[in-house]
Amino acid sequence: MARPLSCPTCGRPIEWSEAFPFRPFCSERCRLIDLGAWFSGERAIPGEPLGDPDAAPETASGGSRQGREDDGEDPERGDKVN
Ligand SMILES: [Zn+2]
Numbered sequence: 404m405a406r407p408l409s410c411p412t413c414g415r416p417i418e419w420s421e422a423f424p425f426r427p428f429c430s431e432r433c434r435l436i437d438l439g440a441w442f443s444g445e446r447a448i449p450g451e452p453l454g455d456p457d458a459a460p461e462t463a464s465g466g467s468r469q470g471r472e473d474d475g476e477d478p479e480r481g482d483k484v485n
Pocket residue numbers: 410411412413414415428429430433
């Protein structure tokens with residue numbers, strides 16, 4: 404007694420038995436094709452698309468940013484005693 408099954412790749416009817424070692428696929432070829440489809444994205448799981456990594460959240464909080472000002476002191480012109 405075998406359940407009616409069909410190869411997910413080619414739709415060929417198979418049996419859930421030792422006659423089909425690559426079940427639920429009819430053959431190793433169909434199994435590899437199915438795996439290849441997964442990897443190539445043809446069978447991507449439908450769902451929410453990933454967020455756009457480029458879309459950075461804009462921070463509108465305006466804070467007084469202290470500008471770092473250098474005095475511009477020349478280290479060479481230190482205490483030079485002649
Ligand atoms: Zn097949």
